[in-house]
Amino acid sequence: MLKFCLKNMDILFSQSAKGVICQYQFYLERRQLFLLTKHANNSYSSLSVSTHGAFSLLRFSHAKMLKCWKCGVEKEAIKEVFCSKCNFIQEPHDTKNFFQLFDIKESFDIDTKLLTNSYRRLQNIIHPDKFSNKSSEEKNISQEYSSLINRAYNTLQLPLNRALHILQLKGEKIDEDQKVVDTEFLMKIMEINEEIENAENPEQLKMLNEQNKRVISEICKKISICFKNNDIEEAKRYIVQLKYYNSISHHVNGILRTRGIVD
Numbered sequence: 520m521l522k523f524c525l526k527n528m529d530i531l532f533s534q535s536a537k538g539v540i541c542q543y544q545f546y547l548e549r550r551q552l553f554l555l556t557k558h559a560n561n562s563y564s565s566l567s568v569s570t571h572g573a574f575s576l577l578r579f580s581h582a583k584m585l586k587c588w589k590c591g592v593e594k595e596a597i598k599e600v601f602c603s604k605c606n607f608i609q610e611p612h613d614t615k616n617f618f619q620l621f622d623i624k625e626s627f628d629i630d631t632k633l634l635t636n637s638y639r640r641l642q643n644i645i646h647p648d649k650f651s652n653k654s655s656e657e658k659n660i661s662q663e664y665s666s667l668i669n670r671a672y673n674t675l676q677l678p679l680n681r682a683l684h685i686l687q688l689k690g691e692k693i694d695e696d697q698k699v700v701d702t703e704f705l706m707k708i709m710e711i712n713e714e715i716e717n718a719e720n721p722e723q724l725k726m727l728n729e730q731n732k733r734v735i736s737e738i739c740k741k742i743s744i745c746f747k748n749n750d751i752e753e754a755k756r757y758i759v760q761l762k763y764y765n766s767i768s769h770h771v772n773g774i775l776r777t778r779g780i781v782d
Contacts, residue, residue, distance in 0.1 A: 617671035638672045728771045
């Protein structure tokens, strides 16, 4: 009887010990998961976790740390223009998102004054003229950076280009041959162009130009609402309309310039 009791106690103790060990292993895994997650967050790592039963499988990959091309030190901030250690000019991190380049909010409704100020500030410090006595590497980076800033500024400054850029960032686009199928709208555009051609004096042209500006302003408001509501298809429809009215604006201003009149 005593041996039987002792044997049962051994079994119970063994099962209990196994349970404690399993719990401890689970604790260690959870602790490791926590530490790895913390480390991943601190080093801009990407983390994904999948769970199977009581055990967690952790898979994470460290994002490539941005380093100075000259001294190799890790950048303190992604948007650094100059290295904080060696003070050499750095290549722009994101060349696709023009909003991030100027450190402004990604939105169709932007503060154009803020955009211009940011543009001038950047050009003032990275313009190629500032690097005429620098190394060939610095000159090349400066030229590429300055060219990128010019292209980005010209894109965000104009409503039509800005709208197309936002579409691109969203993985969308408008085909070059995409046209309006609304016959009433097309008839209206034809009538406006005829009025422009038949205008007998600059005052009439200026009046048509002002009318066109008001229409463009209203279309821009509708595009803004569409983007805010994430209604991309409707935004595309208005952007195509904006293209037509932009063409009218170029038409009027072209005629005024040929007559020596600057609006």
